[in-house]
Amino acid sequence: MKDRAVRALGAMSGTSLDGIDAAVVVTDGETVFETGPSAYRPYTAPERETIRAAFGAWDESDAIEAASEVIETAHAELLAEFGEVDVIGFHGQTVAHDPRGRGTRQLGSGDVLATALGLPVVWDFRSADVAMGGEGAPFAPFYHFAALAPAGVGRHVAVLNLGGVGNLTWLDLAAPKPETPGAILAFDTGPANAPVDDLLRARRGLAFDAGGALARAGRPDESLVAGFLAAPYFARVPPKSLDRDDFPGLAERVAPLADEDAAATLAAIAAAAAAEGLSHCPCPPERLFVTGGGRKNPAIMAELAARCPCPVAPVEAAGLDGDMLEAQAFGYLAVRVLRGLPTSAPGTTGVPAPVAGGQVAGAPTRRNRPSFS
Numbered sequence: 001m002k003d004r005a006v007r008a009l010g011a012m013s014g015t016s017l018d019g020i021d022a023a024v025v026v027t028d029g030e031t032v033f034e035t036g037p038s039a040y041r042p043y044t045a046p047e048r049e050t051i052r053a054a055f056g057a058w059d060e061s062d063a064i065e066a067a068s069e070v071i072e073t074a075h076a077e078l079l080a081e082f083g084e085v086d087v088i089g090f091h092g093q094t095v096a097h098d099p100r101g102r103g104t105r106q107l108g109s110g111d112v113l114a115t116a117l118g119l120p121v122v123w124d125f126r127s128a129d130v131a132m133g134g135e136g137a138p139f140a141p142f143y144h145f146a147a148l149a150p151a152g153v154g155r156h157v158a159v160l161n162l163g164g165v166g167n168l169t170w171l172d173l174a175a176p177k178p179e180t181p182g183a184i185l186a187f188d189t190g191p192a193n194a195p196v197d198d199l200l201r202a203r204r205g206l207a208f209d210a211g212g213a214l215a216r217a218g219r220p221d222e223s224l225v226a227g228f229l230a231a232p233y234f235a236r237v238p239p240k241s242l243d244r245d246d247f248p249g250l251a252e253r254v255a256p257l258a259d260e261d262a263a264a265t266l267a268a269i270a271a272a273a274a275a276e277g278l279s280h281c282p283c284p285p286e287r288l289f290v291t292g293g294g295r296k297n298p299a300i301m302a303e304l305a306a307r308c309p310c311p312v313a314p315v316e317a318a319g320l321d322g323d324m325l326e327a328q329a330f331g332y333l334a335v336r337v338l339r340g341l342p343t344s345a346p347g348t349t350g351v352p353a354p355v356a357g358g359q360v361a362g363a364p365t366r367r368n369r370p371s372f373s
Contacts, residue, residue: 006086010331015164015244021327029335041078089334090123097243104136110361122334134351135241138167141186143329145178158285162294164194170281187238190273215299218260220268239350271303289315291322
């Protein structure tokens with residue numbers, strides 16, 4: 001498996017807590033030869049609240065144990081639906097991220113999944129990077145490079161992922177490899193969907209702003225947007241990363257606003273933070289491709305188009321799947337781990353030198369696979 005193209009199944013559960021994405025890629029860890037089947041499993045409302053109760057937790061607790069069980073069970077249910085694959089790339093669920101302090105924490109055990117599914121599982125992608133002084137995020141940029149290099153979209157392009165947090169990948173697609181100095185600059189831009197989701201849950205009892213309907217009905221408070229961008233994080237030179245809840249005062253800023261205006265302001269903040277991030281790039285990108293759930297929010301997309309100095313389009317315009325890009329990324333990264341190739345570099349996480357992270361959990365054969373219950 002270490003020296004040939006394999007079918008890798010990647011799984012991603014983001015901080016927006018909508019559910020789990022899973023997707024197959026055929027790759028040797030450098031070239032992406034094809035993409036395969038994909039699937040999505042939403043979290044139920046009780047599952048979502050169980051995981052949410054573990055956010056910010058570092059120490060072992062009943063909440064951590066309960067969240068881990070939900071994450072492992074839900075992943076096993078989804079991944080067991082797939083046909084023959086060679087390896088699984090399991091991101092787990094980030095519940096706390098403080099790379100300059102306590103580190104980074106993703107719940108879910110690769111050993112548990114390997115036993116449940118009868119397959120090798122590559123997991124714990126971030127710890128080695130943090131231990132070496134990196135930010136431990138973002139981790140999809142190497143896949144962005146591999147997926148876009150053959151797409152003929154230009155030399156200098158950028159990918160903006162809008163999940164719970166926004167992260168930006170600037171690419172020089174003329175570079176020979178993703179770890180080549182100058183090939184990639186990546187960093188978290190700021191809050192994205194998480195504040196809007198939290199607002200909808202608190203004020204309307206809804207999981208998210210479907211179709212951006214609430215935000216489109218309101219008007220952003222530009223003074224609040226400008227005041228938010230004055231936070232020191234936005235002037236900090238990347239690479240840099242965020243925890244989902246690194247801006248706890250954001251809800252208080254929009255508290256006096258009507259629901260529609262509050263949602264519009266939070267959508268504008270997500271877009272303005274991304275536009276501000278573009279100013280840190282080595283040169284302006286020729287195009288900005290948007291992936292993640294935020295690309296389905298017309299309010300955020302309209303704000304991006306108005307604030308960014310380049311054309312903005314969903315990543316589907318480059319022939320990629322914006323719903324499954326991150327899941328595919330962790331399948332791709334799993335193969336890189338098996339081959340001993342770097343999974344992060346100075347330009348993606350600020351680590352001093354390229355790092356080949358990740359752990360590999362062994363597995364019994366499929367024939368003797370135990371049931372998961």
